[in-house]
Amino acid sequence: MKPDVLRRLLNWYGPYLGAGVKVTYMAKDWRECHVELKLRWYNKNYMGSHFGGSLYSMVDPQYMLMLIKLLGPDYIVWDKAAHIEYVKPGRSRVRAKMLVSDEALAEIRRQTDSGDKYLPQFSIDVIDEQGVLVAKVLKTLYVRRKPAK
Numbered sequence: 774m775k776p777d778v779l780r781r782l783l784n785w786y787g788p789y790l791g792a793g794v795k796v797t798y799m800a801k802d803w804r805e806c807h808v809e810l811k812l813r814w815y816n817k818n819y820m821g822s823h824f825g826g827s828l829y830s831m832v833d834p835q836y837m838l839m840l841i842k843l844l845g846p847d848y849i850v851w852d853k854a855a856h857i858e859y860v861k862p863g864r865s866r867v868r869a870k871m872l873v874s875d876e877a878l879a880e881i882r883r884q885t886d887s888g889d890k891y892l893p894q895f896s897i898d899v900i901d902e903q904g905v906l907v908a909k910v911l912k913t914l915y916v917r918r919k920p921a922k
Contacts, residue, residue: 822862
């Protein structure tokens with residue numbers, strides 16, 4: 774599947790559609806993804822700011838999907854854990870960028886060469902239209918090289 778096709782499919786994915794999450798960019802080389810979330814009546818919390826579940830869901834599957842494509846069929850990739858810290862109420866459109874660097878990819882391959890599992894972590898900042906940090910997400914993935922056949 775091509776990155777732009779996945780981007781369009783994610784934008785029609787039920788949980789994203791219902792939360793108002795939009796994938797705005799997926800790099801052709803699978804190393805970068807941008808998402809945004811506009812504040813709407815249906816994704817506000819009681820206090821009038823972004824619902825925390827929507828803030829998390831906007832960054833949930835991207836690193837797993839990106840690593841599956843970057844590492845290829847010889848690897849198993851799963852989401853393992855996540856932690857979100859709400860820093861400031863989001864009351865405008867929020868955005869996040871996810872990047873997989875050459876160094877991170879090389880480290881994943883190095884750590885999994887022997888067939889051992891590796892739990893890489895990625896930090897994601899969710900920022901508002903003024904560039905103010907709204908939430909910080911730490912994603913932990915499970916990566917293992919499949920045994921040779």
